[in-house]
Amino acid sequence: MSVVGDIYDVKFLTFNTWGLKFVSKHRKERLRAIADKLAGKSAAIPLPGSETLRSDECELEDDYDVVALQEIWCKSDWDYIVSRCHQKYPYYRIFYSGILAGPGLAILSKIPIESTFLYRFPINGRPSAFFRGDWYVGKSVSITLLKPLSKSTYPLAILNSHMHAPYALKGDAAYHCHRSCQAWDFSKIANLYKKAGYAVVIVGDLNSRPGSLPHQFLTKETGLVDSWEQLHGEQDLQLISRMDPHDQIRLGGTTCDSILNTWRAQRRPDEACRLDYALVDPERLETVQARVKFTEQIPNVGSFSDHFAYNCTLRLLPKSESQPKNPPKRDLLLDKLANYEEMLQVLAKYRRVSKWQKLWRGTHFWLSVLIIIIIHVVTTFTSNRAGWSSVFWVFFATFMAVTGLIDGLISFLFGRSEIRALEEVSQEVRDSRREIQETLENKL
Known part of the structure; x- marks a missing residue:
């Protein structure tokens, strides 16, 4: 953290570490290398031709004030990170709430932590998709409130999340509705902390491209801005997809599916995208630097993770005297209204899928x-004619009992809960749409 007079600059890093046990390749070696690099002791080698990605301040490259991590799912990895980085980051927290594992969210900080809180998304995949695991880890938002740096600046609220992953570009496996619902809840939480007087920073792997409906909720609903775009301006995604891979990182801030990442080298160059963000409150924070980090490679292993990290330096703006806020502009209200209409269509479409899932699983049970x-x-x-047939029927009955019971539980417990959660979000969106419509009518 740099301080010049009453100006405070805070350096953030957000990094999806790809720490899945038994699934992620070279997990232990990579997580230890990440910890070593955060502690300032790294043996990683830069990418060939990556001179433009490196900072002139080499000795300060990995000196962050707040580090938000995702996919920390093994206690041994977290214990190593804490022990390795304790002197540099004396304040730390990992979040535990989940079904089989925690949400994988953790934070390291040089700034004292005042309090923490975890919010689990109620709409978060399906238990039947056990091979994907999103439902079982309990995707969440971790809220970390840091102690104020001075009386003249706003205290920081760090909202870290790893939202539901897309497993396809379209269709049910894209989980577009799930991420949209998560972003809707996320925006409500961010607004609460904004109203409470915090300088809000949303960080993490949001699994949503710029301009998508979840991204729109996290920006237009909250008034937050993308720190990368606050510094570099709005991005032309089509232009970035045609760039050289090094320029995609340097100019486009791409953190995922870059062919320069050894774990994603088989991807097409135009698949590189930006999924890792720091969204900030422009009334209380100003982005003064932003770049993609952890692009180096670990000798004999490969890249640090299947994502690159994202780093930005945020300047805390001084508190201003409370002034009446100007009413939102008509264009913004129309954009919100369009988002609400799209959200209601997304919810209606997925509600049919959810009801069908509940129906056929319940039918399977009966x-x-x-x-x-x-x-x-x-x-x-x-059994009177062929004694051996009894063994076959026992196995068949056991199979039907196990699969029928599982589907019955999913239908009667999860299915009902998901449908009611979808209806709750739908009602919330309708309430917001009604308020926007009344505001627009009053402006006429």
Whole structure:
């Protein structure tokens, strides 16, 4: 943290570390290398031709004030990070709430932590998609409130998240509705802390491209701005997709699916995108520097993660005397209204999917009950003619009982809960739409 007079600059880093146990390649070596680099002791080598990505202040490149991490899912990895970085980052926290694992969110800070809080998203994938795991880890927003740096600046509220991943560009596997609902809740939380007088910073792997509906909710609903765009201006995504991979990082801030990342080298160059963000309150924070970091490679391993990290330096603006806020502009209200209409369509479309899932799983449960009864009757007759058939019917009955019970529980418990959660979001969006419509009518 740099201080010049009453001007405070805070250096942030957000990094998806790809720390899945048994799944992520070279997890232990990479997480330890990340900890070593954060501690200022790295043996990583720069990418060939990456001179333009390097800072002139080499000795300060990895000297951050706040580090927000995602996908920290192994306690041994976190213990190593804490022990390695304790002197540099004496304040730290990992968040635990989840079903099989925590949300993977953690924070390291040079600034004292005042309090923390975790909000778990109620709409977050399905338990039947066990091979994806989003539902089981309990995707969340971790809120970390830092102690004020001075009486003349706003205290910082760091909202760190790793939203539901897309597993396809379109269709049910894209989980577009889930991320949109998560961003809707996320924006409500950010607004609460803004109203409470905090300088809000949303960081993390939001799994949403610039301009997408989740990104729109996190910016237009909150008044926050993308720190990269605050510094560099609005980005032309089509132009960035055609750039040289090094320029995609340097000029486009791409952190994901770059072919320069050894774990994503088989991707097409135009698939590189920006999914890792720092969204900031422009009335209380100003971006003075932003770049993609952790682009180096670990000898004999590869890149630090399947994402690159994102770093920005934020200047805390002095408190101003409270003034009545100007009413939102008509164009902004129209943009919000368009987002609400799109959201209602997304919710309606996915609600049909959710109801179908609940119906066929419930049907499978009752069919399983019927089939098990039939098996008991059939076994009585077949066992007299072929004793070995009883073994087959026992295995078949067991299979039907297990799968039917699982689908029954998903249908009766999860299915009902998801449909009600979707309806809740739908009502909230309608309430906001009604208020915007009344405001627009009054302006006429």
